[in-house]
Amino acid sequence: MALFKTNNVKIKGIAACVPKEKLFTREYAYFNDAEKDLFIKSVGILERRVASKEITTSDMCYASAEKLISSLNWNKQEIDCLIFVSQSADFFLPATSILLQHRLGLGKHAMAFDMNLGCSGYIYGLQILSNLISTGQIKKGLLLVGDKSSLSTHVEDKSTYPLFGDAGTATALEYDTDSNTVYFNLQSDGSGEEAIKILDGGARNEVRDDTFEIKEIEPGIKRSRRHLQLNGIDIFNFALKEVAPNVNDLLQFAGIEKSSINYYVFHQANRLINESVRKKLKVLETEKVPYSIDLFGNTSSASIPLTIVVKLKEHLKNQHKKTLLSGFGVGYSWGSCIIDLDNIVCLDLIEI
């Protein structure tokens, strides 16, 4: 099993950026009133942020990173690693992380690479960067995580369009021999590849004549082969089956009692899914399980740091909190980690 203990690394700060523009579930033209009520009540999304054509994921991550670096008073020349986790890169190539290294003014000594993961991406990114830093051979690293999912959804697809919001985040990690151990449990199952997929545009299915043709898949669902397809039932069953055991295995591996976790921050998939997972884990204190999905929708890999920024900022100020983070989705790919948030710098939400 991909279970890890990582020492000597600490989260110093987190920043999150969203577009200014809001879209409201109440104003979604392809839902009738009953569907709007049901969607708000069960999925839990009132509004979300959607980026204009000019703004990409990297722009939001850049804004988060700039502000975080200056708030931490970090010398940019001391940042040795930049990882960009996203499924909405600026270009097919080169990797967006490398563009960000230059744009942020980091030195040429810095390593930079992309990771192509969605809703599990924050946990995977944290694991990789933590392990790189824990050796002490690099001291400071940036994890830039987010997606512009609105790029990939079609307005006439009720199963995807009202669900996703855009966001880009930055997390600063530093070598620190006084930090507590961080624990990870990472998993994957490619048999779920069809559950969330964009069919065309990659090497397997290159763009073809009908790639952009909008077709009716079923009533209420129209999209092209370049848009995101999502099978709600399969995703739901995957999350119900896999997330709680993954978290329980992690707790057991770490030898940590559920009661000593101060906050459980889950990927903001869908309120119904998240509440089912919470009940399965028997976490009864709802104040330990913050939600940002009501105001931002499902923000893919950005949802965990975004939720920390908008819901836990005040609770983390000058505090030491044991936090369990869990991300799950497209792939399927999922993972969780237990990390102490000890006196971290949590910036106000940035809007661009």
Next chain:
Amino acid sequence: MNIEEFTKNLEAEFEDIEPGTITPTTNYRDIKGWSSMYALIIIAFVDTHFDVALNADDLKSTQTIQDLYQVILTKKKA
């Protein structure tokens, strides 16, 4: 949970339904306001109360509340 309780509890998951409207022989897709979102609500309800995972095939193969209940019992035994 017997079939009467199951029907009553499931009915409570639906919006704006007069209590007693739904019976074990009701085709659940015919319930007023039915949408695909209710499939997820039913899956969540069954998972929470029975610890049984209903998949897409289970839903495809069932019509009535009674059918659903039977599938849950069968899966629970397995």
